[in-house]
């Protein structure tokens with residue numbers, strides 16, 4: 741699989757997916773944004789990639805945005821039929837290997853619902869560490885829920901990149 745930077749032509753597909761509860765999964769509310777707002781988010785305000793299979797099938801997205809001055813936060817999802825095949829872990833690894841060289845940041849973080857096991861496992865497999873629980877920090881279908889905050893530090897990434905084959909050549 742491959743990460744391809746999002747283009748204007750991708751906006752309607754992503755907008756459609758974000759408004760679909762199956763795509764967003766059990767632990768996130770759907771997001772219904774205008775086309776203009778979606779374009780702004782995907783093409784200006786974030787570093788937004790389409791996750792594609794080798795044959796060009798668009799199976800998901802992963803995006804990153806600045807969180808303060810030295811940290812980026814990431815978010816991602818895959819279409820239902822392509823989950824549980826390792827693509828999520830791989831996309832997170834590729835994103836990390838793109839962001840650290842590209843941005844002057846010391847940390848990448850990812851908050852996820854405390855019950856979102858696939859997401860937590862994918863983050864851990866990609867090298868992230870669970871920092872703890874943020875109580876009632878998001879709202880899903882009207883219910884306030886806890887989130888686990890995961891992070892990956894530049895220092896940790898540099899050590900990993902030097903010592904493993906899954907290092908910088910991922911992107």
Ligand SMILES: CC(C)(COP(=O)(O)OP(=O)(O)OC[C@H]1O[C@@H](n2cnc3c(N)ncnc32)[C@H](O)[C@@H]1OP(=O)(O)O)[C@@H](O)C(=O)NCCC(=O)NCCS
Nearest residue numbers: 765816817818823824825826827828829852858859861862
């Ligand atoms: C979160 C998500 C991107 C993970 O990607 P993925 O490709 O499904 O995950 P991977 O195949 O890389 O699997 C990662 C680990 O989670 C495990 N896993 C996958 N689905 C699982 C499930 N339903 N229950 C328990 N574990 C699961 C895998 O077995 C693997 O662990 P292992 O190697 O120890 O077996 C994907 O599940 C998804 O799109 N979910 C809906 C949207 C979402 O929740 N996004 C994240 C918001 S923070």
